[in-house]
Amino acid sequence: MNRLEAIGERRAVSVARVVAFELLGRWRRGGAYADELLEEVLSRQTLARQDAGLIQELFYGVLRRKLYLDFLMDRFARQGRRSLPGAVQDIFRLSLYSLLYLSGVPDYATLDEACRLARKHAGARWVRPVNGILRQAQRRREALPGIPGPPDSPGHLSLRYSLPEWLVRRFLKQFGLAQTKAIGEWALARPPLTIRVNARRISREALLARFAGAGVNAEAHPDSPAAIRLLSGGPLAQWPGFAEGLWQVQDASAQRIAPLLDVKPGQQV
Secondary structure (H helix, E strand, O other): OOHHHHOOOOOOOOHHHHHHHHHHHHHHHOOOOHHHHHHHHHHHOOOOHHHHHHHHHHHHHHHHOHHHHHHHHHHHOOOOHHHOOHHHHHHHHHHHHHHHHOOOOOHHHHHHHHHHHHHHHOOHHHHHHHHHHHHHHHHOOOOOOOOOOOOOOHHHHHHHHOOOHHHHHHHHHHHOHHHHHHHHHHHHOOOOEEEEEOOOOOOHHHHHHHHHHOOOOEEEOOOOOOEEEEOOOOOHHHOOOOOOOOEEEOOHHHHOHHHHHOOOOOOOO
8 A cells, every 4th residue: 555545544534524525425416405405414413613614615615616626627637527436526626626715724634635535435546646636736726727718708708607608698698798797706706694683682783792702703784784794604503692583594685675664563564
């Protein structure tokens, strides 16, 4: 057994990466929506908030950029993505996303854990190819393979924004190039989670203080006096005030509707 093949014998892969890998596999095989899969895992497992946040970032991040990650996999794998087992494809998607978009995760950890996942879920013979391809991606991170086609063509925009080409064509026809690009940028952005404070039981300032005391990154939303934008990830049920009914998930735009009705005591809506 050489050094690469021995990877995986020393310690276990991190909980967050294992769970994200398993989620990708379940999503790839079909049968459930991504949010349902994530909620199921986060609700039934006892996870540290940091692990839960990383699981969410890895899983949703890979799905947001899947078409582009698959394009890179086709360029880096000698015989293309379709020559690889499904588990190896998921390892590459997970690892490429980590290398390219997660500055807080060291490269050595990403490569090491990818090799150990490959050994366990695809067999020892895949350890060396996984290590080699990821190191190639690591070296070329600042000069990745260019997306083919004119920059404003549907095929190019599809890979750039990881949107199906048929959908890009529809957007271009309906909204034009500038708006299509804006939609693409929005689709790639990490969506913030907004909650509505139960003002009858706690003030927004008091709830923000409780979040800060628990290490939850949150800020007042500028568009609604009862809205808070949560910047941390993790199981909602573990956050302060959830079990007490002090807040609920609601988009800021939706929170602006009720005040416009000017409902009076005794009225029903």
